[in-house]
Amino acid sequence: MPKIWANGRILISLGNGRWIFGWNGSRVMAGDVGDKIMDEKHLKQLLFVDDVRRWLRGYRFEVLEGVKVPFSGSAFPPSSGYVPAAYFENAVKIPVEASDPPPNDxxxxxxxxxxxxxxxxxxxxxxxxxxxxxxxxxxxxxxxxxxxxxxxxxxxxxxxxxxxxxxxxxxxxxxxxxxxxxxxxxxxxxxxxxxxxxxxxxxxxxxxxxxxxxxxxxxxxxxxxxxxxxxxxxxxxxxxxxxxxxxxxxxxxxxxxxxxxxxxxxxxxxxxxxxxxxxxxxxxxxxxxxxxxxxxxxxxxxxxxxxxxxxxxxxxxxxxxxxxxxxxxxxxxxxxxxxxxxxxxxxxxxxxxxxxxxxxxxxxxxxxxxxxxxxxxxx
Structure with missing residues (x-):
């Protein structure tokens, strides 16, 4: 799965316009979920914004119980039994459409x-x-x-x-x-x-x-x-x-x-x-x-x-x-x-x-x- 690592955060593409965003820090709440569909530009800003919760507020997403992401191209062979990975305590699944930012942002x-x-x-x-x-x-x-x-x-x-x-x-x-x-x-x-x-x-x-x-x-x-x-x-x-x-x-x-x-x-x-x-x-x-x-x-x-x-x-x-x-x-x-x-x-x-x-x-x-x-x- 294609991944974007930046600023201690990650975006994982699931295909068909669906992404998982993982980060550590302040959590989001179910009440933050809205009806707006996020665009790709807004999605990628999640890697850098100071307040993730405010950036997600009002958009459609699903709250997940964290996410574990194996590192790509590991120096450890599968036979070693050790797969290094990063764990993010917060994660959300976000539907994304390739369009300009919604007018009611x-x-x-x-x-x-x-x-x-x-x-x-x-x-x-x-x-x-x-x-x-x-x-x-x-x-x-x-x-x-x-x-x-x-x-x-x-x-x-x-x-x-x-x-x-x-x-x-x-x-x-x-x-x-x-x-x-x-x-x-x-x-x-x-x-x-x-x-x-x-x-x-x-x-x-x-x-x-x-x-x-x-x-x-x-x-x-x-x-x-x-x-x-x-x-x-x-x-x-x-x-x-x-x-x-x-x-x-x-x-x-x-x-x-x-x-x-x-x-x-x-x-x-x-x-x-x-x-x-x-x-x-x-x-x-x-x-x-x-x-x-x-x-x-x-x-x-x-x-x-x-x-x-x-x-x-x-x-x-x-x-x-x-x-x-x-x-x-x-x-x-x-x-x-x-x-x-x-x-x-x-x-x-x-x-x-x-x-x-x-x-x-x-x-x-x-x-x-x-x-x-x-x-x-x-x-």
């Missing part, structure tokens, strides 16, 4: 990444923590009856939110770009993302009193002190400091989405400036609902605050979205290259949220009915 499909960016950023923009705190701040500003102050404080809050989120995501992107080939790192990070999703679901099922005199009371006191400042520069600087402090809490509240998105973004082989532009697009989409809330308060000089129950429901939906996305990244990342995946993720999360709400209502109703009946009376 991840590195040549910016449309898929653009749609994924818009959809995940759109999901992330429904941020219950940001909504609740922003509407709380603006409701205090209503007492000042000043459209100008609402626009200034609200605008500073929105811009600071976008800036903090961008810096946070840029840090995660750098981690994935420089250490993303370490498979265990992806599992650890996705595990933390899933934990964030579970905590959001827990906050719906077991809500904590949001307006108890803790964090919001301190934020409200800070805002009232800001309103008493006479100069505009002092108001702007004070608003920025307050918004920055508040956004530290928000990052903890919604860590899941940015971590998942930056891991996906790092898997696309793009120039650094393009990665940065995608992060900017993500954050512009992220702040659109916040900007809309500020404008609604400013030009209506009034508005409806997000209720505690509405914040809980948003947390529930975001928790399920984070869970489904993290599981998709771990178990079947090739799905993320399909345009309809975002819609499927959204529908699954909404369905799981509706089921959770129905079960929660049913259990609470059953507990309430049991309490109302009370213990049986003794005759």
């Amino acid at each position: 991840s590195e040549n499909s910016p449309i898929n990444l653009l749609m994924l960016t818009i959809s995940i950023a759109g999901m992330d923009s429904l941020n219950p923590c940001a909504f609740y705190i922003l509407t709380f701040l603006l409701s205090i500003l209503l007492y000042a009856r000043s459209r100008k102050k609402i626009l200034i404080v609200g605008g500073v809050f929105v811009i600071t939110s976008g800036l903090c989120y961008f810096l946070f995501m840029a840090a995660w992107l750098n981690i994935f770009l420089f250490a993303g080939q370490i498979e265990i790192l992806v599992w650890i990070v996705m595990g933390f993302a899933m934990l964030a999703g579970i905590l959001n679901i827990k906050d719906y099922l077991y809500p904590k009193p949001i307006e108890s005199g803790g964090r919001l009371a301190r934020i409200g006191a800070s805002m009232r002190r800001l309103l008493r400042k006479g100069s505009m520069p002092a108001l702007i600087l004070g608003s920025f400091a307050l918004a920055f402090t508040v956004n530290i809490y928000e990052l903890i509240c919604t860590v899941g989405f940015p971590v998942i998105y930056t891991e996906i973004l790092s898997s696309y082989k793009l120039p650094l400036i393009v990665h940065i532009l995608y992060l900017i697009l993500y954050n512009v989409i992220y702040i659109i609902p916040l900007a809309a809330i500020v404008l609604a308060f400013a030009f209506a000089l009034g508005g409806r605050r997000l209720t505690e129950y509405q914040a809980r429901v948003l947390k529930l939906v975001s928790g399920w979205l984070i869970l489904v996305l993290a599981l998709t990244v771990l178990l079947n990342p090739a799905m993320l290259e399909h345009p309809l995946t975002s819609l499927q993720v959204m529908l699954m999360a909404l369905g799981a949220s509706a089921l959770t709400m129905a079960l929660e209502r049913g259990v609470r109703g059953w507990i309430y009915a049991r309490r109302m009946r009370g213990p049986p009376r003794a005759d």
